[in-house]
Amino acid sequence: MGKATGFLEYERVNPKKRPPEERIKDWQELRLPQDLEAVKTQGARCMNCGVPFCNGGVLLNGMAAGCPVHNLIPEWNELVYKGQWEAAYKRLIRTNPFPEFTGRVCPAPCEGSCTEGYIMDSVTINNLEYEIIEKAFAEGWVVPRKTKVTWRKIAIVGSGPAGLSAAYYLNIVGHDVTVYERNDRAGGLLMYGIPNMKLEKRIVERRIELMKASGIQFVLNTEVGKDILAQTLLDQYDAVVLCAGATKSRGLDVEGKELKGVHFAIDFLKANTKSLLDSELEDGNYISAKGKKVIILGGGDTGTDCVATSIRHGCESVHQFEIMPEPPERRIAESNPWPEWPLKLKVDYGQEEAISLYGKDPRNYLISTKKIMGNENGEVKEVHTVEITWVKNSSGRMVPQEVPGSEKVWLADLVLLAMGFLGPEDTIPNELMLERDSRSNVQAEYEVFETNVEKVFTAGDMRRGQSLVVWAIQEGKLVAREVDKFLMGKSVLK
Template identity: 45%
Template sequence: MGRPKGFLEHGREDASRRPVEVRLRDWREVYEPRSDATMRNQAGRCMDCGIPFCHDACPLGNLVPEWSDLVSRDDWSAADERLHATNNFPEFTGRLCPAPCEGACVLGIDDEPVTIERVELEIAERSFAEGWVVPITAARTGRSVAVVGSGPAGLACAQQLSRAGHDVTVFERAEAPGGLLRYGIPAFKLEKSVVDRRLDQLAAEGVTFRCGTSVETSPHTAAPDGVEEVRAAALLDQFDAVVLATGSTVPRDLPIEGRGLRGIAFAMDYLRTSNLVGEGRLEVPPHDAAGKVVVIVGGGDTGADCLGTVHRQGARSVTQLEILESPPSSRGEDNPWPTWPVILRTSSAHEEGGLRRFGLRTVRFVGERDKVVGLEVLPATEGSEAATAPRAIAAELVILAMGFVGPEPAVLDALDVERTGRGTIAVDAAWSTSRPRVFACGDAVRGQSLIVWAIAEGRSCAVAVDRALMGSTELPASVVPYQAALA
């Protein structure tokens, strides 16, 4: 243990965000890098307590006390080895994880928790900068696996299976791999070069990517022009196993009066096309917010990502509506440590502007000719005064960010795999679907969730597939028990 009392010497220091007026002029990441000395001090705040609740709270079982100690002692190379031992993509979780580990950090009982997520990111960035992220190859087994979907679950599963020696082909209907990492999450949270450099490692390890290839065709997400269609049954003929990592991409709709008006877009259609513009694959976004009065229906993280995108496109004004009442600013008594703190969070996008309104239910879209000009809202709580008098809010662009209802059915129907009552893919304790040789992981199984869960499930699924193909496995045992994965 390097410095067991570091927390007495140093308070928590969060990474600073670039000034609002500067960052709104570009799409680059909001947070600024930290110096090595700062990170050594921050990592040194870890108390190495007897029972590391942070480790248990992390779905990947990241070895937080171990790599914190190594960073505090300036041994970044060993920290890199311990970090990559449990996490294929710490540069994604280090940027984007809501960090349940920090909510469970023992220091958080009467002080500010360790900046675990940031320490993770700085180790990951150091790994790339030092050239420690190199291809890891294995003797080939002659077995082949098709992974459908290239989000964090599919990528983690593919990388682990390739490292077990199998020939892995990832089928992705989008123009490039990454799933929501590329076409959901905006560049100001995750620059796409960060995704690309990790994909380079997978490709060098022997993973084959077939992008622009849809396994069956779904009406829910418009396939890009020229997309090739592959039958799911053909995959079963050509590969020894198939892993479905297709995500939970069917958006929740708002089927109220006026829904058919022009100027109302699903969040993912808005974000996807904005990201395509950022990548230079599309010239003009079909739902451009420039100069418009924008309303985002949905106060969650997806809504916040739309908010930051709307700001950067130069909207005239933007309002974000949330149906729930505002959460408290600090932990309530019914939300004690080490549970995840349910508090009002101010993302970087909220800091950049816009109006947040809580406790409002949208009841009607108002249009002129065929175009939206506003919407009407009621207080969401029953019995509120004025419950019968809708209030009008002007809107020239409405973005629906109300979550997702489950995976798209086309490929599931084609393979005739059983669903859960929630419409997600039903799997057994070995990530096996009801169809022999077909496995599933990620949001397609859990419903819309988090990157850290997707990576954890992808790793866990790879263990199960390897065992099914070879009779045993030497892949590192996953820390995700099946029951926890579905909790």
């Protein structure tokens, strides 16, 4: 715990962000550093709650409750309060190899399950994590980790959070680890799926360089299954870990989906980040929203990232369509009790910027797209929608029902599909004849992670489907333990 009476004496103080009118002019990070004395005070708010639900990491009603990597949150909160920053850092990395990522992009299910949050504002756990790791880097406490060598060779396919986590842990127990990545830069969705203003790429590159200095090898611009067969890796390595993600985007089965100007959100975001890194957008190798009327189908984090990116391009207008109803402003205790993840309205950074620029929230709820219309050149010009309500069908399932007379036509030059992902791409699973589950993910039991093919393991979104970065990190840690057991008969990894 922090200070015994801290939760009664101090209010929650969130870290400040740069003003929207300033930050939309660049691609730099949003958050401003918090005064370390103020951070210590926030650590003092952690109470002696007896059972720290914040580090539980369980699924309740299909949503994360508590920290999936089981961070020792009360311990490092107390250490921050006492000013013992290096000890806090050591506690933090006992469970989380990459706090600089989760401290920036994790939605913080830990805070949703904070006992203090049951009756008042939860502890600023996410920001405490961010401040601990950034102070650790500033003080030089984060160094490469080299250990004895076992001479066992492991190939990891994919350098997203699951692949990096697996590589990190397999390396520290002495294995020879090579990570294969089809893009020109390592990091997977951390590099090309999350915009720079949310996670600056220098932060990803900083970690990659540390991993290289620790002895991990990265093979870039190499797509397993195409540039090199997956079977070749099986022949050359003692184990193969598949962490290629769930990158098959969910499409829209309506008239006009093939028109020019209709793009998957991930293609829009990836091209923007690559062009930004390559040339500060000077090469023009990206999908520009400048001067365009943008419509984004999907109301999640990816949709928010598309809003913010479109605004920085200089779009004329931006709207988000969400088929679900608008969440309540506060948790509804009867249907969404603590410590479940609180299902309440969140105004994220992209919406903040749209409100600042256009005077209103870009999100439109309970809307279904009926068709997309184009001009004589095959370019998008309109999106036709209808309002819906959710009703129970004869089987008791909630289904959408159109509201008569609610049809509407929206002018559009750019339509971005941000409706999630269907599962992993088929190339590697088909080549190796891997078993799939009912959602097309590669079949492997949680905490075992071994597929039906000998010495082939899988973890992260490729196994569980689209999920949080923090779940991918946890699965990378656990699959490393199972691979270590497979190769050595036992493992010191937990």
